[in-house]
Amino acid sequence: MVKVNCLNPISKVGTSKFTDNYEFTDNFEEANAVLVRSAAMHDMELSDNLLAVARAGAGVNNIPLDKCAEKGVVVFNTPGANANGVKELVLCGMLLASRDIIGGNKWVENNKEDENINKTMEKAKKNFAGNEIMGKKLGVIGLGAIGSLIANAATELGMEVYGYDPFISVDGAWRLSSEVKHVNTREEIYKECDFITVHTPLLDDTREMINKDTIAMMKDGVVILNFARDLLVCDDDMIAALESGKVKRYVTDFPNAKIAKAKNVIATPHLGASTEESEDNCAVMAVKELKDFIENGNIINSVNYPKCDLGVCDKVTRITICHKNIPNMIGQLSSAVAAEGMNISDMVDKSRGDYAYTIMDLDSKATAELVEKIEAIEGVIKVRIVK
Numbered sequence: 001m002v003k004v005n006c007l008n009p010i011s012k013v014g015t016s017k018f019t020d021n022y023e024f025t026d027n028f029e030e031a032n033a034v035l036v037r038s039a040a041m042h043d044m045e046l047s048d049n050l051l052a053v054a055r056a057g058a059g060v061n062n063i064p065l066d067k068c069a070e071k072g073v074v075v076f077n078t079p080g081a082n083a084n085g086v087k088e089l090v091l092c093g094m095l096l097a098s099r100d101i102i103g104g105n106k107w108v109e110n111n112k113e114d115e116n117i118n119k120t121m122e123k124a125k126k127n128f129a130g131n132e133i134m135g136k137k138l139g140v141i142g143l144g145a146i147g148s149l150i151a152n153a154a155t156e157l158g159m160e161v162y163g164y165d166p167f168i169s170v171d172g173a174w175r176l177s178s179e180v181k182h183v184n185t186r187e188e189i190y191k192e193c194d195f196i197t198v199h200t201p202l203l204d205d206t207r208e209m210i211n212k213d214t215i216a217m218m219k220d221g222v223v224i225l226n227f228a229r230d231l232l233v234c235d236d237d238m239i240a241a242l243e244s245g246k247v248k249r250y251v252t253d254f255p256n257a258k259i260a261k262a263k264n265v266i267a268t269p270h271l272g273a274s275t276e277e278s279e280d281n282c283a284v285m286a287v288k289e290l291k292d293f294i295e296n297g298n299i300i301n302s303v304n305y306p307k308c309d310l311g312v313c314d315k316v317t318r319i320t321i322c323h324k325n326i327p328n329m330i331g332q333l334s335s336a337v338a339a340e341g342m343n344i345s346d347m348v349d350k351s352r353g354d355y356a357y358t359i360m361d362l363d364s365k366a367t368a369e370l371v372e373k374i375e376a377i378e379g380v381i382k383v384r385i386v387k
């Protein structure tokens with residue numbers, strides 16, 4: 001029985017796809033597979049039972065990727081599965097920042113007992129007037145699943161869109177509307193745009209990319225949207241820019257104690273992916289990835305091990321090996337199999353950074369001796385008999 005632990009509530013549309021060979025446990029220590037959304041895993045002890053973690057979502061900064069790789073724990077995410085949910089909230093954020101919809105709505109709430117509200121509102125409404133987004137320049141930093149959807153949608157709304165992503169994937173580039181102006185530096189976006197939205201992962205390179213120096217390059221009255229991660233923006237510098245009016249509005253899905261109190265902030269409590277559709281999509285994809293890994297040893301959409309897929313095993317045995325990406329590993333693995341008098345009928349070995357992964361199909365049943373021999377090879381992290 002494969003034990004699955006959910007560190008956050010996960011949509012039943014996904015979890016119902018586990019078959020009778022799987023059972024849920026509340027005990028993280030005994031779990032073979034973990035499903036997680038935003039729960040912080042950095043301080044959690046990883047037990048030897050753990051084979052895989054699936055993040056039902058995109059961002060993986062809550063998961064210790066290297067610590068997992070070092071223990072042979074494969075971490076997955078669900079690329080694109082919640083992108084439309086975030087896109088819609090970002091478009092909403094742009095509209096909320098352009099016109100004082102929130103102020104107007106509060107006014108109606110405060111005046112709801114006024115019998116003549118339909119008349120008094122005609123005088124009050126001038127306080128909530130704003131601008132249209134059509135014709136304005138939008139800069140999108142990060143043109144992945146979310147950024148590219150926003151860029152394309154904004155062109156449809158009549159915005160002039162600038163996109164920046166030095167690592168854009170081939171698929172990402174194909175997805176992008178030809179209306180989006182591709183720029184080669186963030187500075188071009190900072191200098192040119194009326195709205196700037198960030199959609200990169202939180203990495204060393206992107207941490208606090210919005211700070212006093214980059215804000216200084218921007219137009220007066222710029223609107224900044226952050227539906228990616230809190231630490232992409234320097235809070236103190238943002239608060240100063242909001243105070244001075246340099247930044248007209250900061251729309252963020254990641255308020256903290258400082259930002260929630262700041263002037264001209266429009267904040268939501270990390271709601272980007274909180275739609276039924278996104279939650280279902282992420283859960284279904286995460287469960288599919290976990291099942292394919294547990295049942296076939298295949299790795300699709302991992303963020304700490306390479307993509308490695310040998311389909312469904314139709315041979316006698318399949319074993320998988322998580323190992324360090326060092327010389328002569330394949331030679332040593334095949335020698336260990338040959339020394340047991342066994343034949344490899346199919347094999348794939350892929351690497352990613354410091355780690356690598358091998359799937360081997362054998363014509364005869366894997367033995368405990370074979371597993372021991374492979375485990376004894378320097379650089380081997382985890383050996384698993386899948387079938």
Ligand SMILES: NC(=O)C1=CN([C@@H]2O[C@H](COP(=O)(O)OP(=O)(O)OC[C@H]3O[C@@H](n4cnc5c(N)ncnc54)[C@H](O)[C@@H]3O)[C@@H](O)[C@H]2O)C=CC1
Pocket residue numbers: 057058059060079080082083086141142143144145146147164165166167168169172199200201202203205206227228229253270271272273274
């Ligand atoms: N508010 C919410 O609920 C959600 C927030 N997110 C956040 O949004 C981020 C992006 O999500 P997706 O678009 O699905 O991820 P993605 O992986 O499809 O796209 C990220 C893009 O950022 C680009 N990138 C990386 N470093 C960059 C840099 N230095 N400058 C410019 N571009 C860079 C990559 O090349 C990639 O195209 C996630 O990492 C996560 O932090 C994601 C989903 C929901």
Ligand SMILES: O=C(O)CCC(=O)C(=O)O
Pocket residue numbers: 037038056057058059060082270273274
């Ligand atoms: O699961 C969630 O609600 C958070 C989504 C998110 O931030 C992500 O996918 O990166």
